[in-house]
Amino acid sequence: MDMQRAFLAIVLSLMILVGFQYLFPPAVPQQSAPAVTTKEQAAGAGSQTVSSPPAAAGMPGDMSAPVALDPNTADIVVDTPLYTGIIKEQGGGFESFVLKKYRSTMERTSGPMELISNNGPGSLPALFVLDNGVGNILPIFKAEKTHLDVKEGERAQLTMTASSAEGLAIARTLTFRGDSYLIDVEYNVQNTTDKPLQISPALLMENERFAHRSGISDFLFSGPAAYVNGELVETAVKKLADGPVTLQGKVSWAGLVDHYFMASALPISENPVTITLQSLDKRIRTVISEGIQSIAPHETKTYTYSLYFGPKKLQVLEGLGNDLAKSIDFGWFDILGKPMLWLLNFFYQFSANYGVAIILLTVLIKLAFWPITQKGMKSMKNMQKLQPKIAKLRERYKGDPAKMNQEMMTLYKTYKVNPLGGCLPMLIQIPFFFALYQVLLKSIELRHAPFMLWINDLSAPDRLWIGFDVPYLHGLPILTLFMGASMYLQQKMTPTAADPTQARIMQFLPIVFTVMFINFASGLVLYWFVNNLLSMLQQYLINRQHSKAEMRSGKE
Template sequence: MDKKTILAFALSFVVLVGWSFFFSPEPKQPPSEKSPTAENVHPLTPKDGRNPTNIAADPSPGAAPPTEQPVIQREEKKIEIDTPFYRAVFSNVGPTIKSFQLKKYRQTTDPDSPFVELVTLEQGMGDYLTIQFDDSAAGNVRNTVFTVDKDSLNLNEESEPGTIIFRGTSQNGLAITQTYRFFPDRYGIDLAVTAANPTTNSVNGVFRTTLRAIPPKDKGSYYAYVGFALFSDNKLEEVEVEDPGEEEATRGTIGWVSYEDNYFISAVVPEIPAKGSFTGKRLTSGVLEGIFLPAPISLQPSTQATNQYQLYLGPRDLGILKKFGKNLDRAIDFGWTDIIAKPLLYILHFFYQYIHNYGVSIILLTILVKALFWPLTHKSYKSMKEMQKLQPRMAKLREKYKGDKQKLNQEMMGLYKTYKVNPMGGCLPMVVQIPVFFALFRVLGACIELRHAPFVFWINDLSAPGRLFHFSFEIPFMTPPYGIPVLTLLMGGSMFFQQKMTPAPGDPTQAKIMMFLPVIFTFMFINFPSGLVLYWLVNNLLSIGQQYRIYKQPA
């Protein structure tokens, strides 16, 4: 890659970081409250003629009813669910999720390491995910103890979907039923929450969704958004709360709410998008808490209300989220590069289908991008070659008019015109490529497919920095693990070699900057994921080859 390209990319880094820091979007102002609706409220009229005061709400359509009434539990009970995709533990208090382990993802590259655990809350930090009908004045119903119809549920690849039904009574006497439906072939879980009023009094309440999580300690190393996000009014909205005690609220027609990090996402998706509010908070304990409240309802005597949801707790995999539907794939957002980044990601998947090695797929993707821009870079290098021929004449003009800058500029422009050289000809074609570079930067930095994906030799995780050998002592500017960053050093060497091939800039200040850029970029990339460094190295090598071919051509 030529010097002007490197300088343009370096400046673009500064502009991009500055823009995100100084021009982050203002919090969305909530519109005026609308009157609540009760479209999901139905009369409690059982077909079998039973007294409404003796029954709970029916589960969702298609859910198998229990064969007998469960024994009432007066203390917490753990229910284990095991499928080919995850291993979960539910509690009958809430009910809530106590553990959710993804069986296709390990915590480290060690094949015997534990599965990825989505529930990272410690004791006393609250519940990870709860969906309840809240009829309490204090807005706190998490301590309700439910009965449950099963102690465990095991599904294999040939199993039919299975259900677990929780039943409980609210403090105002409502019969609450939560029916979970689990599938053996997907991450998605169906949930129906029904509140039935068998009393003689009307009861006001709201279907409350609460998400809690602990953000990663080193959030700066993540290349994707980390925090709460929702799909509201047909667009993605991120709710960032950085400081303890900070709170941000938004309203709209909400299609889903989620907590996501670099690689995984936990989402609650109402069956029908609902008008309501979402409030994100950072508690003083550091826990992030998100609360989704649709419009409140009033349950009259002998009526019931049901809200249906789909839960997704799994990887931020574009293909899987696309298949899930409900616009959940919009959770993967590459910002202003999205229109370029997602096609590049699909191409990366295409190569992997045949190669089965993401390192080789990155190389092929880099070659493809380089081929697409070959005419532009060819024009740029030819322009630089012409500029190189004029360097002696330009040096004489600088010496002759060093005290008269205006006259020097006039003579320079006359020189360019005489020899039909465009001084910007070497830069503009490269500027066009900057959006593609940043798109690749975002894709390769936040692509779950590269997580723990091996390449060759010591590079066993393309989503992490590559280190040859591991040292017990710390190395300045390097994050653990400490070792020899061979791939990064090769990349820095390729930049240095390319710099030697490129004509020195006429401006002494620019020449000094260019001299140090290979060193600066080597330190910048020392903690970058191997996949990113591999892309940059291969791109440099291809640029060196193209540059060598042009410079060796006769004039």
């Protein structure tokens, strides 16, 4: 029984830890990168500006000086069933990228989700430069058309051309798909002079962190991320205050991410590239550098990228490849989390309601563990019957712990009771609980997903508006209160130890859990509530079975 108490304490500590992380978010640490250099180490690994003689190498510049708007340039509008993008001829960056299927906030008047914050033509994502971003002179990419309408299932191309004073001609071809957020970009750089030139081609991704807010935005990662050398590298924005961070190696993608969306670039190159991360006030800059190169007279070099501005939806990202799906990370239990997300979406296909899908997934998990949970509950019931005998042994051998343990083991053997029988089923289920916890916390499928009645967003805490503002809560957490009540009733039905101190402590757990779950996403609370109801049903069946068995033994 002591082992059971110890294990129960561990489980409760883990649960309280989860709640503590939710209520008091820690700073996001920087994950170790395969190759990271500081500002000083990277000073000699930069590039040169475009010119006939070699220019001094250096880190990418901040391009923070405002770039004057050219009145002779136009904006190109690209409209697809999934998004509307606006590209500036000046610099060629994306001025706007609106997702049609996602809103900024839960309010229907909030408008569609905007992934780009416009801070002038020099501070837009997807700028292609030949000086590694050291300067602030933007080429003018003249487009063949100013509006592109891409239908479902179609592809369309946009060609833009520019030239530099040094004699370089750039042709930019963008390929859009009507059924995908992925955009292919190809740059053909031609040296039109009779002398070799040195260039430092780079793609600049600059943006502010996404403006949307949710109940969990403050403690989940939001910032620059990259998939380098087979590893997801998330760099805390606070880390960039100390200076630029450089990542080197095989880069699958790099850009700005949070738990729901990402704006990233994918360098399509067999050669290693260098990623430089910088913090510019509220903006984050990611420079994907191809390094210093020489381009011969009349030679043409091609640089290819893909862009992804869209949701972090596993089914979408897996279909695109390029390790984009690696941006979704469910932590230590990722190997369990992604199958659970697949099951959640599977149930949604039939129910068309993610709340119902959560219930069905909870039932499936409960059924899968029903046999071992059954054994564990029966073991706890048997242990409850032995409590009077155990109490007598403790009283008799309280001065001889070794003898007491020996007699207790004999008692367990005589009555064929495993003291760990009630703990092992719980231990096996812990990884699955934490995996599902991560899935319900981070999956964009639950964002703004309604369930029923007052629960209109499964990613937000449940609140029932009662006509006036409730301090701190701003509504009544009805589902959370139901969850706490179910936990209390479950506790009353579950066998407990005879120790009065432990029993009094256990009585407070429903209150502790209710307070802890108040700001949890309603999807998580729904899972826990349904799981409690199923556990109560299982305990009822076990208690009924034991009662019948006792009645039969009494008659005999």
